[in-house]
Amino acid sequence: MTSLDTLKARATLRLDGRAYDYFSLGKAAAGLGDLSRLPLSLKVLLENLLRHENGSTVTVEDIRALARWTDSRSSDREIAFRPARVLMQDFSGVPAVVDLAAMRDAMVARGGDPARINPLVPVDLVIDHSVIVDEFAGKDAFAANVRLEYERNAERYEFLRWGQQAFDNFRVVPPGTGICHQVNLEYLSRVAWTRDEDGRTTVYPDTLVGTDSHTTTVNGLGVLGWGVGGIEAEAAMLGQPISMLIPEVVGFRLTGSLGDGVTATDAVLTVTQMLRKLGVVGKFVEFHGPGLDHLSLADRATLANMAPEYGATCGFFPVDAETIDYLRISGRDEAVVRLAEAYAKAQGLWRDDAVTPAFTAELHLDLGTVEPSLAGPRRPQDRVPLSGVADSFARELATGFGKPEGIGPGEIDHGAVVIAAITSCTNTSNPGVMMGAGLLAKKAVAAGLRVKPWVKTSLAPGSQVVTDYLEQAGAAAALEQLGFGLVGYGCTTCIGNSGPLPDKVAEEVAARDLVACAVLSGNRNFEGRVHPQAKANYLASPMLVVAYALAGRITLDLTREPIGQGTAGPVYLADIWPTAREIAEAIGTCVTPEHFRKRYANVFAGDELWRRIAVRPGQTFTWKDQSTYIRRPPYFEGGTAAAPAIDNVIGARILALLGDSITTDHISPAGGIKRDSPAGRFLSDARVAFADFNQYGARRGNHEVMIRGTFANIRIRNEMTPGIEGGVSRYVPDADAPVEPIYDVARRYASEGTPLVVVAGKEYGTGSSRDWAAKGVALLGVKAVIAESFERIHRSNLVGMGVLPLAFQAGTDRKLLGLDGSEVIDLLDLDGPITPRMKVRARFVYRNGAMVEVPLTLRIDTLDELAYFRSGGILHYVLAGLLDKAA
Structure with a gap:
């Protein structure tokens, strides 16, 4: 008798003449105790443990620990989560597939079957990060940008086409379809997932991990998922569980409804500010309360999307009638819809406001108190009411940017909006704000308003469905008249794919050192991310993006001053702002299941350009030595049979001394x-013309480019080189050494065998779940990162690449130690037994010979992470395990 039988969790759901096996939480409660107040997000995890209990990776003790979570509302128990599927975008997906191809080579070299390196769970890769806004504000912009995208990325797309035929359980959604999170929301997700085995069908919650941090969008649909590094995603694809501590869960109670003129974007900026203030890093957030009755599914997805910005692992919404309605309106098969509803109700995952779950902490927001807002100029949590944006920028200009109020004369001045972009997954999955932007454009055109000539405008919808409903509403033409014509379907300006500014604008910004602005409907506005010449960046709803394009400057108070001069005189924002009723009527008429069914009918086929790409068949990839896009990575060189012994790090030098909030950007x-x-010198040496350099994201399959670009952000500040911005450092042993790029300094240390460390402040590694933020650091020769605190994904990725994450203990940091980067560091206590979160000593030897030892916490948090580290990294661990099974 298995322990699962002891818990009597197996049950049968009968629906429409079919029988589905499932692991019933209601039946399991007989052996586990009352589960009624367990947060719904944790119920999903509990079902996952019940279904995968095997006495080793998942034990009955794990299950009981999770079931008893409400006793203390926190836990230090490690559990193994196995998602139903994996989602990728192409920037992070290409290096993952490159690693899988290299693992196949390594398997062949060791006499194994390459087919053993194969996804064991369904994997969908959506190509959405490669389109750049080169052309804009013209009817041919979309076609031109697509053509350039294929020309620049021919090698990458050829490689992905190979992977599509070489790997089982691996599908590719071609370019020009949409942003991965919206495709996931509108098409890929089912809410209830099924698996057929031995003639029986098992139904269970749809769950996933993704290689983009905004995988969290789909939590608005009641699908539990979050972003992980590409390293973790690869392991999940290959059957490894995601190791995690049972999370704390913060409840977020919503009441009331949004007022007229207030958008879901305003709500998410308010929620982000509240949750950042509370502190929810590493925690789940679960939304509940009667306010959910007044939030559309798209509004919920908007709130769920920005979980990385408010710091949580995810922002989860329960399944309810709105969920089911959305599945129908988005064209899902009726059998999928009925099973999702029946399973959620049978499993106790259906929203029930009569029961308030037990939470670790709780916040409350009356949606009626939310006001129109932006966030900026540097961080998504820095919300500014619309009425205060102009004054806030004036203060930032003086204190943050060190500039006088204005420098005139000239057509543009400080605060000029040079980029206005409707982009990213935050809002383009939301018909409310997208339709709102279209209706605002119609009224602006009717009033005789025009976008200012120095503003680069763009519209990059999250899916092709957006184009359909904007056209049907008569809004697409108005947007085009204002310069917001279609530039592509993908994540553009939000990830820095904003393309060049017009020459005249770029020259004036540069010549006069202007603090120019970007306004975008995105989720990230970190320094240097959007465009190198847009120093101040503001997140806003698509409607306010259009408004600021009309205004042309951030220094205008849109709540009081005219937005511009129309044919009949001054026009105010209130004159052109659509009402909630107008937006709702347009959505009700123009957003139909037929649009979704038509657009997703042949979603994997691609356009003619995609279908023309030649596919080279075979289980292993034929690498091209001359390729500057796809290179075999070095991780498996020298074998994997004997991982290097973990030992103390002696005589290390500091490569970078960094402050707080160093992001993966x-x-x-x-x-x-x-x-x-x-990286530019490398490409030039490879005879790549500067015009063909493309961008780092497109070259993530080439480690030689990526390690040269690690820490190369133009806004990073290394405290070893005070007063200088950019990715530079010093070779300390040579007192006369010049300031050089970090890569060049690292190579100099590598030539003499000197280990390196990075020292940083709080919240190290926040931002997108980028595997290269860990891979690049490891390949630079960094053995450890010492920081005051780490972001969850990045810390895990460092472990997965064999880099030690070490945390200063309370009362100690780089400033109190007086570090200036000249110190020699020994990391001790690593040559004996190692356990998760153990204490280790760091010895700092100063330039004058003084020495101090301080304790650090080893942030290898779980036994699985320790196993990965002992193997030399997670990929080596997986490969060694597969070789052992084959032996």
């Missing part, structure tokens, strides 16, 4: 490649 290569950078 600062660490991981992103954006354009500068001609005179180490």
Whole structure:
């Protein structure tokens, strides 16, 4: 008798003449105790443990620990989560597939079957991060940008086409379809997942992990999922569980409804500010309360999307009637819809406001108190009421940017909006704000308003369905008249794919050193992310993006001053703002299941350009030595049979001394490649013309480019080089050494065998779940990162690449230690037994010979992570396990 039988969790759901096996939480409660107040997000985890209990990776003790969570509302128990599927976008997906191809080579080299390296769970890769806004504000912009995308990325797309035929359980959604999170929301997700085995069908919650941090969007649909590094995703694809501590769950009670003129974007900026203030890193957030009755599914997805910005692992919404209605309106098969509803109700995962779950902590927001807002100029949690944006920028100009109020004369001045972009997954999955932007455009055109000539405008919808309903509403033409014509379907300006500014604007911004602005409907506005010449970046609803394009400057108070001069005189924002009723009527008429069914009928086929790509068959990839896009990575060189012994790190030097809130945007290569950078020199030496450099994201399949771009962000500040912005450092042993790119300094240390460390402040590694933020650091020769605190995904990725994450203990940090980067560091106590979260000593030897030892916490948090680290990294661990099974 198995322990599952002891818990008597097996049950049968009968629906429409079919029988489905499932693991009933209601039946399991007989052996586990009352589960009624367990948060619904944890019920999903509990079902996952019940279904995968095997006495080793998942034990009955794990299940009981999760079931007893409400006793203390926290736990230090490690559990193994196995998602139903994996979602990728192409920037992070390409290096993952490159690693799988390299693992196949390694398997062949060791006499194994390459087919053993194969996804064991369904994997969908959506190509959405490669389109760049080169052309805009013209009817041919979309076609031109698509053509350029295929020309730049021919090698990458050829490689993905190979992977599509080489790997089982691996599908690719071609370019020009939409943003992965919206495709996931509108098409891929089912809410209830099924698996057929031995003639029986098992139904269970649809869950996933994704290689983009905004995988969390789908939690608005009641699908539990979050972003992980590409390293973790690869392991999940290969059958490894996601190791995690049972999370704390913060309840977020919503009441009331949004007022007229207030959008879901305003709500999410308010929620982000509240949750950042509370502190929810590493925690689940679960939304509940009667306010959910007044939030559309798209509004919920908007709130769920920005979980990385408010710091949580996910922001979960329960399944209810709105969920089921959305499945129908988005064209899902009726059998899928009926099973989702029946299973959620049978399993106790259906929303029930009569029962308030037990939470670790709880916040409350009356949606009626939310006001129109933006966030900026640097962080998504820095919300500013619309009425205060102009004054806030004036203060930032003086204190943050060190500029006088204005420098005139000139057509543009400080605060000029040079980019206005409707982009990213935050809002383009929401018909409410997208239709709102279209209706605002119609009224603006009717009033005789025009976008200011220095503003680069763009519209990059999350899916092709958006184009359909905007056209049907008569709004697409108005948007085009204002310059918001279609530039592509994908994540553009939000990830830095904003393309060049017009020459005249770029020259004036540069010549006069202007603090120019970008306004975008995105989720990230970190320094240097959107465009190198847009120093101040503001997140806003699509409607306010259009409004600021009309205004042309951030220094205008849109709540009091005219937005511009129309044919009949001054026009105010209130004059052109659509009412909630107008938006709702347009959505009710123009958003139909037929649009979704038509657009997703042949979603994997692609356009003619995709279908023309030649596919080279075979189980292993034929690498091209001359390729500057796809290179065999070095991780498996020298074998994997004997992982290097873990030992103390002696005589390490500091490569970078960094402050607080160093994001993966600062660490991981992103954006354009500068001609005179180490990566630019590498490409030039490979005879790549500067015009063909493309961007770092497109070259993530080439480790030689990526390690040269690690820490190369133009806004990063290394405290070893005070007063200098950018990814530079010093070779400390040589007192006369110049300031050099970090890559060049790292190579110099590597040539003499000197280990390296990075020292940082609080919240190290926040931002997108970029595997190269860990891979690049490891390949630079960094053995450890010492920080005051870490973001969850990045810390795990460091472990997965064999880099030690070490945390200062309370009362100690780089400033109190007086570090300036010249110190020599020994990391001790690593040569004996190692356990998760153990204490280790760090010895700092100063330039004057003084020495101090301080305790650090080893942030290898779980036994699984320790096993990965002992193997030299998670990929080596997986490969060694597969070789053992084959032996």
